[in-house]
Amino acid sequence: MPLPGGHLARVLLLLLLCLGTFLPGIASLPPTDRDESRFAQATRQMVETGDYVDIRFQDVPRYKKPVGIYWLQAAAVAVTGEGAASPIWVYRLPSMIASMLAVLLLYGLARRFAGEDVAFAAAALLAAALVLNIEARLAKTDATLLLTVVGALGCFGLIYQRVTQGLRTAPWPALAGWAFLGLGVLIKGPIAPLVAGLAVLTLALADRRSGRVGTFLRALRPLSGLLVLAVITAPWLIAISLKTDGAFLSNSVGGDLVPKLLGGEESHGAPPGYYFVTMAAMLWPGGVLFGLSLPWAWANRHRPWVRFALAWGVPGFILFELVPTKLPHYTMPYFPAFLLLGAGAALEAFKPVTRLGRHWRRFVLAVFAAVGVALGLGLAGLEWYFTGGAGTAGLAAVVVALLTVTASLVLISRAAVGRAIAVMVIGAGALYAAAFTTILPGATVLWPAPAIAAELDRLGLTDAPLLVSSGYSEPSLVFLTRTDIRLLSPAEAAAAFAAAPGAVALVEAGSRPGFDAALGGLAVQELAHVRGVNVSRGKPIDIAILRRGPVAP
Template sequence: MVRRVSWEQAAIGAQAPAKAKGPYELLERWLLMLAAVVLLAAGIGMRTPTPSDEPRFALVAHQMVASGNWLIPHRGTDWYSDKPPLFMALQAASFKVTGDWEIAFLLPSLLASLGTLWLVYDLGRRWWGHRAGLMAALALLCTVQFVFQAKRGQIDPTVTFLITAANAGLLRHLVLGPSRLALWAGCFAAGLAVITKGVGFLPFLILVPWWFARRLRWNGLAPTGDGAKAWAGGIVAFFAAMALWLVPLALYLNTHRSPAAQAYLDDILFNQTFHRYVHPWNSFQPPWFYLEVIATSWLPPALALPWLVPAWRTALKGKDARLLLPLAWVVIVILFFSLTRAKRDVYIMPALPMFALCSGPWLAGILERKGAQWVAIGFLLALASVTLTIGTQGLIHPSAWINRFVTARQLEPSQARVIWWSLTVVGAWLAGCAAILRLRNAGLAVLVGLGGMWIAWGVVMAPVLARASSPARLVDRVEQVVGPDSLALVAWKEEIPLGFDRQLTDFGFVTPWHEQLADAIRWLEQAPQDRWVLVQAAVMSPCVREDMTTDVGVTSGRHWRLFRLDAVRPECHGGEVPTGRAESWGDIDRLP
């Protein structure tokens, strides 16, 4: 018999933390973290960075270690101004500790994701009790976007952790406090988020629903106490965190005045922040884009929304500020990023932990309802059918779409078979979990099923895809041709330098391609007998004769060739690259 729980009962049950159950709670708490470590760490150290974002950050971290300059990020000879340096510095520090780049480029994401998970559990436990905190953490641990990004060497898991830490500090002060220490720690975390991706101000938006709740006398708010003094300290902590980078940066730029330094400062402080939000130049999406993200990347917890919304409505009618503050903040963050034309799914990832927190008190009750159990099992079976269909089709009779996928990913037949077999096994695993655990244990079936899927992804599929897209084979061919001679890059991609163990010459990354080629020709003229240039084949014309170049293959979806000075047409000597078609090369994203 399934116990029916009304939303009034659920709301009342969520009003106060449950009494402690001693060692059982402690055991469940550490089992949660152990399961998270196994799930999120599966596959770490087994692959290299894969395009598009991972090689960029890894290359910057490599150059930090090689140059000793951790203050100004560099991508080749260019100053890298797209993002502040903290995340790349964490990757570099991870290498200093582990001595292995295949671990180091993923380690910050792993640790940040584990920290985020703990913060969600801890907040839920403090507000609504151990069971609510545990359910909130489990909801986060099985969310597609959270787990996928935790296994990537990208900046977003670290930003999400810092913003969640800032939220936790602010909420503990505003709801459980007053607590100066929690507030100051939260403000400091927000400052660190600013020098990670620039969005560290987002946690302070929680003051909007707090002001509303305080004005209307909602339940659960902490007394203000000496609010002015506490917030003064918080402001100091916020700017102190940013000053860890901005003050040394200002001193460095003051003693190294140059056009490059000024361009770096203008870009990172203004162009990549306010101007990018108001006048974006890529990643255009419609206003409703984040509804699509929630409906796909926030699965499976998003499937509980038909039951969560009535529960939230009841709790909000009871003026529960503990729910209002994080839930309203989630809505504000989604609206904030919806107002700009540039949208990416990871932009709203920092809102995901607070969404999971708000679902924690009610998930157990929802999973006792027959309709929710059918939805959970249906989700598992739908995922199983998709993976089984793709896997078996790839093994038996590949479709046109599968063949295009294999070609685009540069998969060898043996590698493709590993992917198709893995998908087939994962599909069978998901279906088996649904069949064995059935409706009564639908929540457990989802956790176990997705856990197996993500372990297979981390240990088998992701390493195979990384090997297929790796520049290792191209690097081997280049080394055989070039030998001990010097090598320069033109129109290069970030993953290319990561494959070499030698010192390379480049002429900028964002520099227009025809200017890079002109500089490369002048570089060749200085020592024509022992210098080579590796270039995208599409960039050579009209200056380089293809019949006098060496084909070294395809990687990163581009065709690459080697040439020396004797392949350069006479009219291009001296770096006199013709205009006309060459001028169109300035758009580095134009070629496929």
Template sequence: MPALPRPQRRRLLLITVLLGLVLYGWQLGTTGLVDETPPLFAASARAMAETGDWLIPRVNGLPRYDKPPLVYWLMGLVYALPGQEQWNPLGTWAARFPSALAAIGVMLALADTLLRWPQPPFASRGPGAVSLRPALTALTAALAFGLSPLALAWGRTAVSDSLFSGLVALALLLCWQTYADPARRWWLSWPVLGLAVLTKGPVAVVLLAITLLLFGWLQADIGGLWRRLRPLRGLALTALVSLPWYLLALHSEGRPFWDSFFGYHNLQRFTEVVNRHLQPWWFFLPVMLVASLPVSPLLLVGLARAIGPLRRSWYPTLPQPPAASLARFAACWLLAVLLFFTAAATKLPSYWLPAIPAAALLVALAAQTAWTGGGGRPWERWAWGLSLLLVAGLGVVFLLARLWVPLINDPEMPTLAAELDGSPLVPLVAACWLLAALLGWLCRRRRPPLRLLALQLPLVLFVPTALLPLWSVGDRLRGEPVRRMAAALQREGRPGEPVAMVGVLKPSLHYYGRRVVIYEGIGVEGPINLADRLRRERRVGQRPSTPDAQPTVLVVIDQTTARAPFWRHLGASEIASAGVYRLWRLDRRRLEASVANLRRNGFAPDWQAPRPERY
């Protein structure tokens, strides 16, 4: 099928941008940073902009080796703009900008690919269907990605996952476009892959390689794929983009950078379970279904169709024309992510993000098929009905929220259940989902892509009218108390007085307080570590001191930890409170006397033990 005329493509892409701005740009900076990881990214990026050191990210007085610098650079460029207090008072607009930009970019890339290379429909019904179908399919693919629960969560969060997934998606789409159209420049995907390596490391190369090998095998055309993509030259371009920073960082930081970034954050995360993220081997199967809600049944249909009937031969499927092979390519892309991260010892939901654009393509291409009037297998026809049931079921669950909202019990947000019980937001959520189910049912006999679009548009409305206000409630209850503690630190702190946070550890205290913070957990070693670190630990912005030189320390502590006996009997004076947090001024001599007693009972400091993700 030929590509749509350029004016139509431009209109569809403009609509896609507007929808992306609603989903990812609306109220991007109106809530604070979500603990625990985003403040570390934001503080590192802001430090780059303020100090002019753009080589190594640093946070809370320590180097941060966990991710390469591209996401920090993009955040830092926005932090470097003037007038931050007026247009970015919470710092979140700058920190979330790369994630939102990447999510909108993926929506555009998916829509543009389907507009330029429309995939052959399984059926055409009615006059004009052939010309309208590619536009609707392109729009539904963009929305299938944009409305994914995981894409929405990480696309509005100040971490590197959304940017990495977006760059991997763009590199893979450019690879397929080069394969589909020999007139395309062969080298376009490889610099983009280099940017992905600058965002999260060499895993980007591994995912692309597995995808291309699977696709070439299923297509029985590994040689043709090799000739069109020229991977040896391409990887040289990838290295040219990404390798200089790694060499400079290794030269600057030496062994600590090598051990932390390559040893821990890449090799060890793949081969061992870190941070207690132990999950069963099948973990990503439910994650895959949740990530594509509420149209997960369409994803399964699209995946089965894209792979096609299997044969008993070295090449298990029949080859497809390159320009008509996008669904199969998306299936290989999704399976590459599934296989690689299933093999990894450490498993996190965010690891599925690189597969969501592929899932969106499979959903949209499955939905462009006419299943009414007896077409298709029964289980294919049932997929649409099951999707409608999921949407309606979720609407009913929210409609009956009064039955389950009182069961919510979050220690950091003790009043959340009461806030939601009296709020009109939960019924509004139910209304959006029930409207989506109703429109999807009313349009069930319309042109196939149109019925999916009818279901998706009310869910677009759900994001600004209900989801973001609910997000604001959570920020007010969970994030604002930490920001108030940070303001109290700036207001009450004495020159040179050290700061600590014990119990519930929130890096946003460092970000908003602009102070080096010593973080200690809830264990009995906390007071021992704190006293020892105040005497001995050295980091940028924090010098060792004795109780004679600096007699007090400010301690932010949550109310549960404050009741522990080894903290409760220290005689601290409370000078501020907010939510579940208290700000204490603690006499260091009394702290050290208590610590001496703990040492006599056999406890010892352990803060110098290796902690790769220490901040």
């Protein structure tokens, strides 16, 4: 079933779709804990100090990820003219723009080897994917990593298609692909080369009897490509190694990457099968087409582009399932491949359909419906629980979810694929708009740091000689208050507070007894309280804002 629209019209439509799905909420959603605020604060300190080589969060080296995302965020600060004190939306711009470019690149490159309709449908579904809509609104690495993976694998897919057709390939796809891998290294270390390398290795093994493996590998121009990668990555790696006496590489590899490979790092361990389960939500709504495509994909594995998409997505996904440390977004680099397969199968009405395939189809459609309804009900429940009643946005989310699921199921059953994709994309966009512009920002109890910053501003304490916090040390507090805020134990906070006239302390209720005992009877003014939930720890908090000095009469 062909989809409507010419090439330029589709590009413009995808651009509008990206703006409609990624933009709502980018400014209204408060800074999240913990990774986003750490990235944004480290970038802020780069801008404040003018040191664009070293990476620090307050006085602590932050040597887990390379410098690429910090440079992009610093560029956003410079372009917007907001300065180091830029609001969080400025630091999120690279993620939003990278998400848009990933969608456009998937269409622009995949159309050359998978066909116009397949590429367009996959790109539209990528723009609607839940996981990308989360990452597009966060000042982190993952959306930008996705861009580099789509760019690299898109170029290599084009090469593979031409090699299987017996055609010569120009140098630019290979060199561009290696350039994307170099950028990926600067964003998140070895992940992008790992994704690409495993796909190439899989194709080489699968095609070992075809006689074209050597041609394909030569067409990738590995020697020239490695040179391109080195030119992009080596200058900063050398600079940071010299500046830190090798501490960056030892910490990023030995302190971050290796522990994640060997065990559940940072309490994020999970057994194999975790990604298979969570993908139903992370890839929603387009994941339903991928689920339905599995019998079709296996039956059509002889097609070059299907073979390439399988090599891109399946082995790496399995590898990530075997790694102990897991978070739902870690497998996002494989989702474009899955959506290409889903789009390809859908456009051919998922043929062939076996008896086993019919049972699988019912299961996949049921999961799709359950996830959609759960999203709508979850958003409504979140609004009701944290705001004290059902609001318009929550009710709208339920209605939109039910309509999207029902209409999609009906259209899929009628093989009206184009309209089904349109319904899924529009419905998902409406859900995300409600979630990120109204429901999540409106649940203010989940965001203590903005409330604390607002109270400090209301009380005229933003320029206090010293600001300390005990019992609440989330990175968003640093980002929203000041770089030199001191995050201390109760005894340490009391000592610093007592030694600085005019000091201000933020003390969580659990730390208050120790703080008061260490003060030794020093008079303090209790100016305000902020109550909320520490989402990172999953517990309620009550933070007192204290100022040193006599109690007001």
